Amino acid sequence: MSRLILFNKPYGVICQFTPDNKHPTLKDYLKMPGVYAAGRLDTDSEGLLILTDDGALQHRISHPRHKQPKTYLVQVEGAPNDAALRPLRERMDLGDFVTQPAIANIIDEPQGLWPRNPPIRERKNIPDTWLEIVIIEGKNRQIRRMTAKAGLPTLRLIRYSVGEWTIQGLKPGEWREIEVDNTPEIDEPLQRRGEGRGKKKFS
Structure with a gap:
């Protein structure tokens, strides 16, 4: 039986257990030895971070070969229409690698979303829009790029889910532990999903 920790990483927290002079780390929130992050989140990103004590499971969750879908809620500058999302839905050359086509849809602002601390930069003359983006790679700062x-x-980036695991019901800094004895769902390939996904709720 493996341990699996679902942690809602707050903004500004570094994905490491060793102390840092400038930012809080996982050690400030998770007082448990022997667990390691399956993948990472940038310091300025929020949301789901999965940790486990099982090295093989850690690899299966985080390695792109297993095509584990990762869903992000992304607040962006501008007011794009559906056609403006086409570049995200196609292969995109980012210089050091070419992305796989993403699922990208315009959504309403997530319900019950916590305020970010510090607040995002606001520009009164520029609108903003929420997107839901699903990718399988998870390269360094991929969504932002x-x-x-x-x-x-x-403007703001929140990882909502990895595979079937989500941060539903977890406030920033909270975590939930589940036990797993097998995880066949993490080997299922990413399936193309249609438009009009359901609203994301946090309360």
Whole structure:
């Protein structure tokens, strides 16, 4: 039986257990030895971070070969229409690698979403829009680089789910532990999903 920790990482927290002079780390929130992050989140990103004590499971969750879908809620500058999302839905050359086509849809602002601390930068003359983006790679700062190249700079980035696991019901800094004895769902390939996904709720 393996341990699996679902942690809602707050903004500004570094994904490491060793102390840092400038930022809080996982050790400030998770007082448990022997667990390691399956993948990472940038310091300025929020949301789901999965940790486990099982090295093989850690690899299966985080390695792109297993095509584990990762869903992000992304607040961007601008007011794109559906056609403006086409670059995200196609292969995108980011210089050091070419992305796989993403699922990208315009959504309403997530219900019950916590305020970010510090607040995002606001520009009164520029609108903002929420997107739901699903990718399988998870390269360094991939979502931010993709939206920037599409002309939609990211203001706020929240990872909502990895595979079937979500941060539903978890406030920033909270975590939930589940036990797993097998995880066949993490080997299922990403399936193309249609438009009109349901609203994301946090309360």
